[in-house]
Amino acid sequence: MKIAVLAGDGIGPEVTAQAMRVLDALRLPELTVFEGDVGGIAYQRHGHPLPPETLTMAREADAVLFGAVGDPACDNLERHLRPEQAILGLRSELGLFANLRPACAMPGLEGLSALRPEIASKIDLLIVRELNGDVYFGDKGTRTQADGTREGWDMMSYDEAEVRRIAHVAFRAAQGRNGRLCSVDKANVLETSQLWRDVMIEAAADYPGVDLSHMYVDNAAMQLVRAPGQFDVIVTGNLFGDILSDQASMCVGSIGLLASAALGERQTQYGTFGLYEPIHGSAPDIAGQGNANPMATILSAAMMLRHSFGREDDAARIEAAITAALDHGVRGFDLGGSAGTVDIGDAVLARL
Amino acid sequence: MKIAVLAGDGIGPEVTAQAMRVLDALRLPELTVFEGDVGGIAYQRHGHPLPPETLTMAREADAVLFGAVGDPACDNLERHLRPEQAILGLRSELGLFANLRPACAMPGLEGLSALRPEIASKIDLLIVRELNGDVYFGDKGTRTQADGTREGWDMMSYDEAEVRRIAHVAFRAAQGRNGRLCSVDKANVLETSQLWRDVMIEAAADYPGVDLSHMYVDNAAMQLVRAPGQFDVIVTGNLFGDILSDQASMCVGSIGLLASAALGERQTQYGTFGLYEPIHGSAPDIAGQGNANPMATILSAAMMLRHSFGREDDAARIEAAITAALDHGVRGFDLGGSAGTVDIGDAVLARL
Numbered sequence: 001m002k003i004a005v006l007a008g009d010g011i012g013p014e015v016t017a018q019a020m021r022v023l024d025a026l027r028l029p030e031l032t033v034f035e036g037d038v039g040g041i042a043y044q045r046h047g048h049p050l051p052p053e054t055l056t057m058a059r060e061a062d063a064v065l066f067g068a069v070g071d072p073a074c075d076n077l078e079r080h081l082r083p084e085q086a087i088l089g090l091r092s093e094l095g096l097f098a099n100l101r102p103a104c105a106m107p108g109l110e111g112l113s114a115l116r117p118e119i120a121s122k123i124d125l126l127i128v129r130e131l132n133g134d135v136y137f138g139d140k141g142t143r144t145q146a147d148g149t150r151e152g153w154d155m156m157s158y159d160e161a162e163v164r165r166i167a168h169v170a171f172r173a174a175q176g177r178n179g180r181l182c183s184v185d186k187a188n189v190l191e192t193s194q195l196w197r198d199v200m201i202e203a204a205a206d207y208p209g210v211d212l213s214h215m216y217v218d219n220a221a222m223q224l225v226r227a228p229g230q231f232d233v234i235v236t237g238n239l240f241g242d243i244l245s246d247q248a249s250m251c252v253g254s255i256g257l258l259a260s261a262a263l264g265e266r267q268t269q270y271g272t273f274g275l276y277e278p279i280h281g282s283a284p285d286i287a288g289q290g291n292a293n294p295m296a297t298i299l300s301a302a303m304m305l306r307h308s309f310g311r312e313d314d315a316a317r318i319e320a321a322i323t324a325a326l327d328h329g330v331r332g333f334d335l336g337g338s339a340g341t342v343d344i345g346d347a348v349l350a351r352l
Numbered sequence: 353m354k355i356a357v358l359a360g361d362g363i364g365p366e367v368t369a370q371a372m373r374v375l376d377a378l379r380l381p382e383l384t385v386f387e388g389d390v391g392g393i394a395y396q397r398h399g400h401p402l403p404p405e406t407l408t409m410a411r412e413a414d415a416v417l418f419g420a421v422g423d424p425a426c427d428n429l430e431r432h433l434r435p436e437q438a439i440l441g442l443r444s445e446l447g448l449f450a451n452l453r454p455a456c457a458m459p460g461l462e463g464l465s466a467l468r469p470e471i472a473s474k475i476d477l478l479i480v481r482e483l484n485g486d487v488y489f490g491d492k493g494t495r496t497q498a499d500g501t502r503e504g505w506d507m508m509s510y511d512e513a514e515v516r517r518i519a520h521v522a523f524r525a526a527q528g529r530n531g532r533l534c535s536v537d538k539a540n541v542l543e544t545s546q547l548w549r550d551v552m553i554e555a556a557a558d559y560p561g562v563d564l565s566h567m568y569v570d571n572a573a574m575q576l577v578r579a580p581g582q583f584d585v586i587v588t589g590n591l592f593g594d595i596l597s598d599q600a601s602m603c604v605g606s607i608g609l610l611a612s613a614a615l616g617e618r619q620t621q622y623g624t625f626g627l628y629e630p631i632h633g634s635a636p637d638i639a640g641q642g643n644a645n646p647m648a649t650i651l652s653a654a655m656m657l658r659h660s661f662g663r664e665d666d667a668a669r670i671e672a673a674i675t676a677a678l679d680h681g682v683r684g685f686d687l688g689g690s691a692g693t694v695d696i697g698d699a700v701l702a703r704l
């Protein structure tokens with residue numbers, strides 16, 4: 001069981017260190033850990049945010065634990081050298097097309113949401129975001145027109161194979177949950193969305209137990225505020241998924257608790273190869289102070305055990321330890337408490 | 353002063369009728385009103401959601417009052433025949449590139465928002481959405497690749513002239529408000545956004561009193577939930593503006609109260625030519641029952657008097673009458689009350 005740990009920038013190293021303590025404590029058989037540079041730190045050391053050695057290390061692992069990338073010192077670099085490009089490069093080079101972002105109210109933490117408690121407490125949804133296509137990875141550029149005017153352009157597209165494979169991930173996820181799948185698009189304006197909708201409807205034939213509905217993205221952004229409890233699984237493209245999943249995480253209120261998985265088609269001897277990362281970013285303003293909440297990264301490690309290593313029991317153990325710590329009142333600064341990064345690691349370890 | 357009233361589908365005719373009662377009561381000099389078919393009703397009568405006669409009527413008017421379009425009976429039509437295409441056609445044919453969508457907490461109505469009252473009560477923002485470009489109006493299509501696979505595609509683009517003209521609208525709006533402008537883009541991924549950001553920064557040189565900031569769209573969707581009170585004016589492209597303005601309206605809580613203006617460059621003898629419409633849609637489920645709240649349309653008529661007819665006093669009179677009616681406890685069904693469409697019209701008229 002090979003794990004590549006790409007801790008990255010800002011609070012990335014602090015939070016991944018706690019997740020690795022938790023994994024170590026589980027005494028998993030044959031666990032080997034490699035550490036690679038990624039993001040701003042990789043640019044500083046190797047001149048590129050995603051050096052070839054890092055990519056090779058990730059490819060050769062069974063799973064990747066990713067911290068965060070982003071460094072204000074890199075803000076003026078050309079885009080392809082900026083830290084954020086590392087995560088886009090990993091998703092695309094490793095074929096990680098399915099991003100699972102669960103957002104679930106945590107009992108006792110409803111008060112953290114900006115939504116009224118009776119609304120926030122009903123949130124229990126999973127966003128399945130396509131991660132390898134859309135306007136993210138199409139041709140793009142800036143051109144100067146004949147009259148000297150600059151124009152920026154980006155091609156948005158999906159082909160049916162790309163939509164079908166994410167559809168299957170989403171339908172299967174809905175089967176394993178409450179059987180409701182809402183596909184979000186902008187089919188009243190976009191041809192890309194019309195194809196997306198058509199293929200979703202075709203795929204539905206294979207899942208008679210799942211109730212498929214469709215929603216325009218503007219309405220979805222409203223409904224996620226008005227009544228997020230109506231959603232079970234949401235499936236959407238790369239761009240809309242970026243916006244809606246961040247919005248949904250804020251509806252839950254505790255961005256320091258939200259984990260994510262990025263999965264592809266590759267199977268290892270243990271499970272599905274994947275990359276796991278907290279939803280939050282590198283938070284440069286609080287880096288190095290020992291105040292970051294590692295719970296989202298620890299929960300990402302649990303998702304890794306579940307999806308990439310078939311170790312449901314260990315995943316559930318970690319999740320139960322997090323819940324127990326929260327129930328006991330352990331709160332990071334993001335949750336209005338004063339538990340530091342290592343304190344929280346200790347608290348989770350003590351409850352494993 | 354020529355107004356083209358395009359009432360459209362569903363509750364459109366009901367709500368525009370009340371707005372016209374209010375305009376009539378003001379006894380504006382030389383007011384002439386034309387009525388045209390648009391949307392599903394226009395498709396039924398003329399075979400097209402935006403018949404040439406309607407477009408001509410709109411062009412020859414000094415302002416357009418628009419109700420709503422959308423009819424479930426048209427769901428299976430080809431896209432270019434669906435009711436929603438009428439509003440896209442009007443925006444583009446009439447060069448209405450600047451969409452102003454104010455979202456403001458209404459005293460006493462904070463309880464309607466899904467956000468906690470202390471957060472919702474701080475909302476006082478204006479979204480300036482570009483309305484003539486972006487992935488909405490680029491080339492688009494569906495093609496079948498050599499192997500028979502279908503692909504949908506849409507070209508996203510902005511040129512600097514398009515960005516500059518919306519930048520000026522937004523900077524001027526910020527000058528007239530609290531002097532803060534937040535430009536929302538996805539410049540870490542999109543070339544279109546990078547150009548957008550560059551041009552915003554260039555335009556800022558003309559407005560030394562305005563504080564310009566930049567935010568990625570995923571973060572903006574979070575911040576609009578977490579702390580919407582931080583925003584004064586938001587400027588963004590057509591697609592992001594569609595999503596964020598609907599989200600913001602739901603943060604206010606009362607979609608039945610939110611008005612909008614779509615302005616272009618054309619000046620008439622009275623002011624800027626524009627199209628005014630409520631944010632809400634045609635609501636086919638409640639059409640014809642006399643239960644729709646006309647306040648958003650009445651407030652849109654007030655925006656018309658302000659922007660297209662230079663009648664600030666009359667606009668303020670209408671807005672004060674709406675506030676007085678709300679203060680008096682007049683509540684439509686959308687606000688948890690039982691005042692019907694005509695009741696609300698009466699209540700506003702009585703307070704003009």
Ligand SMILES: CC(C)[C@H](C(=O)O)[C@@H](O)C(=O)O
Pocket residue numbers: 084087088242540541570
């Ligand atoms: C950093 C950025 C490129 C990335 C994205 O847009 O996908 C991030 O927002 C995310 O959601 O993981």
Ligand SMILES: CC(C)[C@H](C(=O)O)[C@@H](O)C(=O)O
Pocket residue numbers: 188189218436439440594
């Ligand atoms: C009806 C639709 C095409 C339209 C849009 O996307 O612009 C609507 O959502 C709006 O915001 O006015």
